[in-house]
Amino acid sequence: MDPDLCLIVGLALGLLSLPALLSAISDSRAPRGGGLTLLVAAGLVAYAVNQKPGGYSFEQIPDVFFGVIGGIF
Numbered sequence: 797m798d799p800d801l802c803l804i805v806g807l808a809l810g811l812l813s814l815p816a817l818l819s820a821i822s823d824s825r826a827p828r829g830g831g832l833t834l835l836v837a838a839g840l841v842a843y844a845v846n847q848k849p850g851g852y853s854f855e856q857i858p859d860v861f862f863g864v865i866g867g868i869f
Contacts, residue, residue, distance in 0.1 A: 799847040804864045806840030807857075809833055 816830030845851045852860065 798864075799844040800860045800864050802840045802847070803844035803852060803857075804861055806837045806844060808837075809840065810837035813837060 810833075813830045813833035816833065817827045820827035820830055
């Protein structure tokens with residue numbers, strides 16, 4: 797799998813897991829779904845960083861994002 801795609805999917809999953817985590821914590825429930833999603837997201841980001849020589853910088857993330865979206869469409 798392409799490291800750029802893994803990075804973007806991991807960041808998107810991480811962003812989407814935050815409302816689930818906050819909702820579960822505010823309702824005094826165990827954050828199982830959000831926690832699992834966050835773990836998968838962290839794994840995807842870690843895989844992407846390890847597979848890309850030199851890793852990623854914060855300045856590269858928008859270019860990677862639009863490159864992945866452009867490749868899909």
